[in-house]
Amino acid sequence: MYDLIIIGAGPAGITASVYGARKGINTLVITKDIGGQAALSGDIENYTGYQFITGPELATKFQEHMRKYDIALKENEEVQEVEKIGDVIKIKTNKGLYESRTAIIASGKRSRELNVPGEKEFKNRGLTYCATCDGPLFRDKEVAVIGGGNSALDAAIQLMRIAKKVYLINIASELGGDVIMRQKVMESKVVTVVNNAQTMAILGNKFVNGIKIKRENKEEILAVEGVFVEIGLIPNSEFARGIEKNQFQEIKVNSYNETNVPAIFAAGDVTDVPEKQIIIAAGEGAKAALGAFGYLVRHRF
Amino acid sequence: MIKSVKVYSTPTCPWCLRLKQFLRENNIHFEDYDVSTDQARAEEMISISGQMGVPVLDIEGEIIVGFDKEKIKQALGL
Incomplete structure (x- = not known):
């Protein structure tokens, strides 16, 4: 049983993992990739401390920061279901089942598809x-x-x-x-x-x-x-079935990054937070991790 | 046994960076072809993999598209 499971390893998820590790809570990160959309960005000129850095470079920095701590990481793994039963959050992936006391959904967004003939057939073929x-x-x-x-x-x-x-x-x-x-x-x-x-x-x-x-x-x-x-983005929120979302399928959070389900938090681009920016996602990840830590303390786990 | 390993990549693709990092961590020596500047290697990559996405990994003739850790481990006997 983990104290905290973080879904996603973009700016929000990685920042949350660093905050979790520094609070000394038993943290697991489950993710498809590392860096999220930030890793796919071209030039970044608005992340404080870096006047200029490329997306892949910033993602590498994030990853180095996470690896400085002893954080369990499941990469290339896709979450299929998140369910809270009693005080336990059960997270089902394509490879296994994990249990935790708290969770942060930081699964970000992905490219919207055109849905026209030939799109699937010619993906990576032009x-x-x-x-x-x-x-x-x-x-x-x-x-x-x-x-x-x-x-x-x-x-x-x-x-x-x-x-x-x-x-x-x-x-x-x-x-x-x-x-x-x-x-x-x-x-x-x-x-x-x-x-x-x-x-x-x-x-x-x-x-x-x-x-x-x-x-x-x-x-x-x-x-x-x-x-x-390049026709926009959609949130990776399909697996979060019992969690309240807005009309764009973004997970609704309050200013403490709480969802409608106690002990399940969300952060970054997958949420309805105004403005999708790397620095905002990172800050939201920090808030969510501190929120999860507070929850654990309040419930004396 | 040392195997011949070739990586076809571009400098800007995050999966390429992750793949090369993984190979280095496992002390796997590889030839690195930058297909953004080397047109001949780009065409070679497209012909051996039948697609245009990077990275492509050639482990003694076994072609792996993308950073598929499990497949790569298996092909390298890790």
Whole structure:
């Protein structure tokens, strides 16, 4: 029986684990990956103490910090169910069953999928959700970025330095996101913005060779070898069945990071906390761990 | 027994970093190919793995896509 099980090892989960370890409570971290979305970010210039650091570098720092303490870690493991029975929280994963007195859900968000024909088939065969990871494989090729917000702009900016041509396929009538990023994209000769365009299908044989889009009720095909899907994020909260969520499926927490179930806390991007930022997730993770510690003390475990 | 191990990766992918860290921790010597700059190796990676995601690991001809710890351990006899 653990004192605390943390689900997820992004900025929130890792920070929570460090706080748990420093309080001397028996802590286990169960996670699919380490670093979460932070590890997939490009340049980070707003995490205090680092004027500039890349996502993978910051994730490495987080991981080193966690490994400084004796924290049990189950990596490559996916949580399927969280259930509280009496005073015991039971956490079922694809590999085992764990028990704890308290839990922190810090499972973050993942990329939203397009749900069009060809998407699943061509995943990693030209279609990707991570420009930072896979962008370099598309040197001098023609690619499409699907989306119109900051993450789509970020992908387009990374790709315009690599690819021969970048189509930015935006479903709205104009681009969203930050003005500075929009300007960079508009000024690039490599990028062509296609507004009011809906993506209908991903085409190819063994690998992607095009996308079908629909504009003003007319379908057309763009010949591209790479497709980068950047249409937003959804919370990894499906396994938290008995826990209250908002309309976006984010877990509802109060200012103490408590969910509606006593002893189950949540932190970071998976919650309804306003603003999704690495530094905010880290701070929320700290709050949640201190909350869990307080719960253990109050209940004299 | 020392096996020939090749890693196809990009400098920016987090799983590539984790994979290489894991190999180093286990004292596995490997050739590291940066497919973001080496076009020939990029094409080689796509042809041996039939896909474009990194990292790809080649352990004496056994191809493993992604950081699949269990498979890697098995292939290396760890």
